[in-house]
Amino acid sequence: MSAKFNIGVDLGGTDIKVAVVDCFGHVLHSDCVPTEAHRGYGHTINNIIKSINNILQRNNLDISQINSVGVGCPGMVDPATGLVKFLPNIPGWINIELADIIEKELELKAALDNDVRCAALGEHSFGAGKGYNNIVCLTVGTGIGSGIILNGKLIRGANSSAGEIGHMILQETGGLFCGCGGAGCFETLASGPSIVEMAERYILGGKSSKYRELAGDGAITPEIVAKAAGFGDEVAKTIFKTAGYWIGIALTNVVNLLNPEIIIIGGGVAKCGDLLLDPIRKTVQEKALKTATEKLEIVQAKLGNDAGVIGASLLVCSNNQEKNACTAG
Ligand SMILES: [Zn+2]
Structure with missing residues (x-):
């Protein structure tokens, strides 16, 4: 058999x-x-x-x-x-x-x-990337990582470390320290923990904070900040706009370099949907080379967990x- x-x-x-x-x-x-x-x-x-x-x-x-x-x-x-x-x-x-x-x-x-x-690989074969040959799959959660498929082939690099996009340096000076030992990495600007950190900083700054109320005695999470944005909280909306902007900046570099047909955004934070995806799409459209974005789609992952x-x-x-x-x- x-x-x-x-x-x-x-x-x-x-x-x-x-x-x-x-x-x-x-x-x-x-x-x-x-x-x-x-x-x-x-x-x-x-x-x-x-x-x-x-x-x-x-x-x-x-x-x-x-x-x-x-x-x-x-x-x-x-x-x-x-x-x-x-x-x-x-x-x-x-x-x-x-x-x-x-x-x-x-x-x-x-x-x-x-x-x-x-x-x-999963999204390419059975999810949002089915039928596409040039794919960047970005996961935004506790960290930020990516899987790259070019001409239908998974890219691993010389030493199997291709795709470590979370450590792309976006702030050459004055950036936050990163778990990799460097500073100013993409991951310090738009991952789940950095969304929470932004939310907490706004509270310290005395800004209105629906998410603090929604979290009750518990910890603030990206999902709670997203919920607050859904209730119209301007601070929560700004936080997602900022995270989405930085993801858009990183992806602009990726789009100019690799010219993918589709970028698939997955991971825990991506469950917040268009709240995160809209500022990403806007930033990439504004900043990437026009020729590199002609065929580009930016979508949410389909296969979830x-x-x-x-x-x-x-x-x-x-x-x-x-x-x-x-x-x-
Ligand atoms: Zn890093």
Whole structure:
């Protein structure tokens, strides 16, 4: 019997999503287990293996029905060797041969890549990027990252670090410090935490703040600021205009450099929709070269939280160009 399904794993700092995905990008079954990074990488890998076994057992699937396993990792990886080099938000993950370990444990082909490139693969094959060959997929959440597909091919670069757009320097002097050790990075101007920081600064400055009222005793989040904007709060609207402007500036550079047909914006903050997308579109239209924007669309991601697992499920196929193995049989 030919294998019909792939397993996609989205490894996060807090939890791990595991999904059985068919060849049409449908998530058939999924599971979420804690990462428990403080217990060491061996424990986290065990959680991944256990979760895969559980999901198969619970759904009466035999391992022979699975073609491959792909893992999206939040950090630096070497997809060619299946090595996790460094995960900034998961302590202890340095030079871990994750693909090899999974292959030995499950006797299945395994591959890995970084999580944003997985999301880009997912959106390209089954989401907002379907039918396009030149795509930039931007994720705006706790950090900012991108996955780039040019002429239909995922771009990884010489050392698999292509797409680190969050560290594009937008303020050459006087910028805020960034987690990468530099200052003035794009990520310090428009990520989820920087939206919250802007919101808090406006409160300190004595500006009206509907979002403080909406947050009650809890923390202010980008979603709450977006909600306040929905109620007409001018400060909240200004915050999104500012974040959208900076994203637009970064994307103007990307558009002039790569001439994509479509830019797909995903990640937690992108759920705020046109509130964020409108100032991005306006800035890119105003500032990018006209020839580079003639065919350009800027849209919201379609696959939501599933983009990572769906893209990860495609990794072995896309790496080996084993298109036949991806055909439902
Ligand atoms: Zn940085």
